[in-house]
Amino acid sequence: xxxxxxxxxxxxxxxxxxxxxxxxxxxxxxxxxxxxxxxxxxxxxxxxxxxxxxxxxxxxxxxxxxxxxxxxxxxxxxxxxxxxxxxxxxxxxxxxxxxxxxxxxxxxxxxxxxxxxxxxxxxxxxxxxxxxxxxxxxxxxxxxxxxxxxxxxxxxxxxxxxxxxxxxxxxxxxxxxxxxxxxxxxxxxxxxxxxxxxxxxxxxxxxxxxxxxxxxxxxxxxxxxxxxxxxxxxxxxxxxxxxxxxxxxxxxxxxxxxxxxxxxxxxxxxxxxxxxxxxxxxxxxxxxxxxxxxxxxxxxxxxxxxxxxxxxxxxxxxxxxxxxxxxxxxxxxxxxxxxxxxxxxxxxxxxxxxxxxxxxxxxxxxxxxxxxxxxxxxxxxxxxxxxxxxxxxxxxxxxxxxxxxxxxxxxxxxxxxxxxxxxxxxxxxxxxxxxxxxxxxxxxx
Numbered sequence: 001x002x003x004x005x006x007x008x009x010x011x012x013x014x015x016x017x018x019x020x021x022x023x024x025x026x027x028x029x030x031x032x033x034x035x036x037x038x039x040x041x042x043x044x045x046x047x048x049x050x051x052x053x054x055x056x057x058x059x060x061x062x063x064x065x066x067x068x069x070x071x072x073x074x075x076x077x078x079x080x081x082x083x084x085x086x087x088x089x090x091x092x093x094x095x096x097x098x099x100x101x102x103x104x105x106x107x108x109x110x111x112x113x114x115x116x117x118x119x120x121x122x123x124x125x126x127x128x129x130x131x132x133x134x135x136x137x138x139x140x141x142x143x144x145x146x147x148x149x150x151x152x153x154x155x156x157x158x159x160x161x162x163x164x165x166x167x168x169x170x171x172x173x174x175x176x177x178x179x180x181x182x183x184x185x186x187x188x189x190x191x192x193x194x195x196x197x198x199x200x201x202x203x204x205x206x207x208x209x210x211x212x213x214x215x216x217x218x219x220x221x222x223x224x225x226x227x228x229x230x231x232x233x234x235x236x237x238x239x240x241x242x243x244x245x246x247x248x249x250x251x252x253x254x255x256x257x258x259x260x261x262x263x264x265x266x267x268x269x270x271x272x273x274x275x276x277x278x279x280x281x282x283x284x285x286x287x288x289x290x291x292x293x294x295x296x297x298x299x300x301x302x303x304x305x306x307x308x309x310x311x312x313x314x315x316x317x318x319x320x321x322x323x324x325x326x327x328x329x330x331x332x333x334x335x336x337x338x339x340x341x342x343x344x345x346x347x348x349x350x351x352x353x354x355x356x357x358x359x360x361x362x363x364x365x366x367x368x369x370x371x372x373x374x375x376x377x378x379x380x381x382x383x384x385x386x387x388x389x390x391x392x393x394x395x396x397x398x399x400x401x402x403x404x405x406x407x408x409x410x411x412x413x414x415x416x417x418x419x420x421x422x423x424x425x426x427x428x429x430x431x432x433x434x435x436x437x438x439x440x441x442x443x444x445x
Contacts, residue, residue, distance in 0.1 A: 010065065012037050015115060018065055021088050024135045032129050039121035044113050045069070051092075051106040051114070058095030058102050059119040064088065067112030072105040079105070096122060157188055164199075166192050217248055222256070228321040228445060229256055232411040233438040234419055236382075236431070243270025243312075244380050244434035245278045249285075254321050257285050260378035260438050261314035262333065264354075273310045277302065277355070281316065291316050291329040292365040295355060299331070299363070302356035311356040315349060315378055324370040324442055329363045331355045335380055337400070341373030343407035345400045372444035375414070377403055382435035383418065388425045398425070411439045 015037040019025040025033060042065070045051060052058060054074050064087050071083040071091065082104065085091055095102050096119050126132045153171065160166040168189055220231065233246045243263030251257045259281055263270040280301055285294045295316055302312075315336040317328035330336055330349025338346045352363040370376075379399070386394040402421050406414045418437045 010042050010113070015040070015042070015065075018063060018088065018115065022063065022090060023138065024090065024093070024132065027131055027135060028125070028129055032125060035128075036117070036121055036125050037115075039124070040118070041116045042113060043116055045108040045111055047109060047111045049108060049111075051108070052102055054102055054105045056095075056102045057099075058092055061093035061096035061117045061122070062091050062106070063115040063117060064091070065113040065115055067108060067110060069106055069108045069112050069114075072107060073103075074105070157192070161192050161195060166196070168192075216246065220248055220250065222250055222321075223253065225250075225254060225256075225321045228443050229319070230411045230441045230443065231256075231258075231439070232415045233436070234415050235434065235436040236419065236423075237434045238382070238431045239266050243267075243274050244382065244436035245274045246378070246436055246438040247278055247282060248438065248440065249282060251285055251318055252288060255288075256319040256321055256440070257282075258317045258319065258376060258378065258438065258440055259285075259314060260333070260336070260380065260436060261312045261355075262380040262382075262434070262436070263312045264310050266434070269308070269310070273312065273356075277312050277314070281314075285316065285318075290365050291318055291327050292352075292363040295329040295331055295352070295363040296361065299355040299361050300359045303359045306356050309357065311354040313350075313354045317348075317376065317378075319370070319376070319440070319442065321442075322445055324372075324374075324444060326368045326370055326376065328366045328368075330366065331363060333378075333380075334396075335378065335384060335399070337377045337403060338368055338370065339375040339377055339403050339407060341371065341375075341407070343404040345377075345403045370442040372442060373408075374442050375407075375411070376438075376440040376442070377414070377418075378438040379418070380434060380436040382431070382433035383422050383437065385433060386422045386426055386435065387429050387432060389427050389429060394422055394425050411441050414439045 012034065016030060016033045019028075019033045019037065025036075028036075045067070051062065051069065054072070064085060066087055068084055068086045069091065070081045071085060072079050073082050091106055092102065094100055096117065122132075157166060157171055171189060216235065217233075222229070231248050233248070235244050235246060237244070243266055245259075245261050245263075247257070247259045249257045259278070261274065261277055263274045263277065277298070281294065281298050284297050289297070295314070313331055313333040315328060315330045315333040317326055319326050326338070328336075328348055329352065331352045332350045332354040334347070334350055336348045336350075338348060340346065346368070348366055348368060351366060353361055384394055384396050384399050388394070402418060406417050409417065415437050419435065422435055
């Protein structure tokens with residue numbers, strides 16, 4: 001839509017005064033400027049109205065009389081405001097002085113009044129006063145200098161940001177300069193704050209990941225029982241830190257404790273709840289109580305001050321390395337199996353509710369007898385609920401079939417095979433949950 005005519009109250013004298021304040025027309029005699037003003041038209045831009053578009057053919061420059069206009073450049077990723085121009089400045093002069101197309105679009109978000117200075121009027125003025133042409137060249141050169149200075153300031157600030165030494169004062173010259181690029185100071189500072197915040201968050205997450213990994217067991221000191229079992233585990237969080245955990249430890253000189261859990265939620269809150277759960281579980285377990293009593297005590301402690309209503313599904317088991325007796329308590333955790341030496345998987349549990357929601361919940365003791373060659377496999381639902389292409393889930397059937405194929409493999413190879421198969425099934429689909437696997441083989445006395 002073409003701009004509308006401007007305010008008729010803007011007098012010729014005011015137009016001459018406005019022209020005299022520009023660097024291009026400042027040295028032109030009043031008589032010449034009066035003639036130029038008579039040949040021009042005052043126009044008004046309504047809020048949100050566009051004066052012209054990028055790549056249009058233009059034949060006029062525009063002097064801003066009132067308001068502010070935005071210079072918008074189209075890029076491959078969308079339009080971007082590259083400058084804000086206020087009263088007393090010219091826009092569109094390059095296309096007015098030559099046959100070049102507009103190199104940017106002009107719009108006014110708040111409304112503005114402008115003086116349209118046509119090409120014919122400009123050429124007529126140049127013929128009467130050739131100094132006008134020199135002023136045009138000087139103005140364009142000055143604008144280039146100001147642009148280079150703004151780019152230099154932002155380049156220095158960007159280098160400082162990359163080194164971690166950025167300070168907002170670096171943009172003072174740009175922010176306080178009477179220049180069409182001064183708004184970049186605010187844009188850059190906002191970007192710098194966001195980058196700095198994300199960088200600090202990334203550092204905190206990396207630290208949290210290191211701390212979380214340090215809590216997970218890497219080896220076990222079993223003394224004379226070391227040759228009576230094999231154990232291996234791995235965890236791949238969906239985020240940098242996760243809510244899954246696994247643990248294996250000696251409860252006493254002949255009993256191996258095994259645990260795997262999956263905390264509700266993800267990220268830092270889940271990781272904190274996970275760390276507390278693992279620590280408390282291990283502390284209670286080493287008192288030597290049956291598995292059901294250990295999980296019941298853990299539940300009461302976690303539920304006591306759990307205002308966020310977080311919970312954890314888990315399976316805790318105790319393996320008697322002399323007899324092969326496995327007693328366990330399963331709190332709503334489905335991915336808990338015994339893989340018999342012949343390749344038959346047997347699910348154990350679940351037999352009780354998730355831990356941490358309600359005090360006083362009972363957890364019974366389950367019991368299975370293992371023979372040498374039997375394997376305990378604990379996972380989390382990051383395995384069975386892993387998504388592949390097209391939305392298909394890995395599922396329980398695929399998991400049990402995979403376990404059967406891995407019978408007889410070393411425990412490290414079993415863990416690695418399960419993790420690799422789940423990731424291959426996903427085929428690049430983003431991981432939606434933590435993936436954890438704990439494998440223990442009973443060898444016997």
